[in-house]
Amino acid sequence: MKGPVTFYPGESARGPGASFFKSRASRRAFIKGVIASGAVVGSSTFLFGSLGGCSSDRPAVGSIERLISLNVNGQVRRVDVLPNETLAMTLRYKLGLTGTKLGCDRGECGACTVIIDGVSTYSCSTLTHMVGDRQVRTIEGLERPNGELHPVQQAMIDELGPQCGFCTPGQIMAAVALLEVNANPTRDEVRHALSGNLCRCGAYDHYLNSVMRAAQGA
Ligand code: FES
Ligand code: FES
Incomplete structure (x- = not known):
């Protein structure tokens, strides 16, 4: 159920988050946290009143x-x-x-x-x-019980794929789904598989590099 979005602009652009990283080492640690569980980045603010997490004790009609x-x-x-x-x-x-x-x-x-x-x-x-x-x-x-990362996760770290990391879990899941049916995709096939995943930081080329690296190492 992927959306019809196809969006791969200037692929070498790096996002505004790049200046936060003073060294490749600290950036790599940040990325590892993001891709292992997505835990580093918070979600956008979201109204949650209809799901029982709201302040009212009374359920809404139909809830x-x-x-x-x-x-x-x-x-x-x-x-x-x-x-x-x-x-x-x-x-x-x-x-x-x-x-x-x-x-x-x-x-x-x-x-x-x-x-x-x-x-x-x-x-x-x-x-x-x-x-x-x-x-x-x-x-x-995706992570194995012994702590070993999925090859796509590891490749994201090795390629320093994400910028802010918000879109990264979605990009990884789309890539994993692709590699499970096509272990040796072309770059265009990867591009197509990730075309429903937008990246506000514009890290598209880095995601493509990461997935190609994962595929080649599989
Ligand atoms: S497509 Fe689900 S949050 Fe944007
Ligand atoms: S890395 Fe920031 S939105 Fe994709």
Whole structure:
């Protein structure tokens, strides 16, 4: 369920965050934190009143939650979900998986990309109740139990791929979904697979380099 967005402008541009990094070493540490769990970067401010996290104790009309089971990162998670709740909301605010980012919350930017049954999917545009027993994977599920990063994550570090890092979890999930069906993509195929993931910092070329590096090392 990728949006129709195709956006790959001046690919060598670096974003405004570059000046924050005084050395490659500190920048690499920052990137490692971002790509492992997305935990370094906060999401954009988001109104959360309709999901039970609001200040009122009284549920709004039509906001009756139902307990469901979700298969996330190989674990069955029991969670109360509203009828109109999106998967992005459930992951971030009910299950604490904040590596999945919310940017536009309307299927345009790709920050919320997760993998559902092998397909990269905008979780902001997916109702949690519609997921059923399908397998959801988020950025938190890529790291192996022994702490080894997924090859795409490692390549992002090696290539110093991200700038601010906000879009990075979505970019990684889209890339992982691609490499699982096409382990040896061309650069254009990677570009196409990531075309639904916008990067405000303009780090597109670095993301392409990272994914190509991961593919070549696989
Ligand atoms: S937050 Fe889902 S596409 Fe932007
Ligand atoms: S690295 Fe900043 S939005 Fe992509």
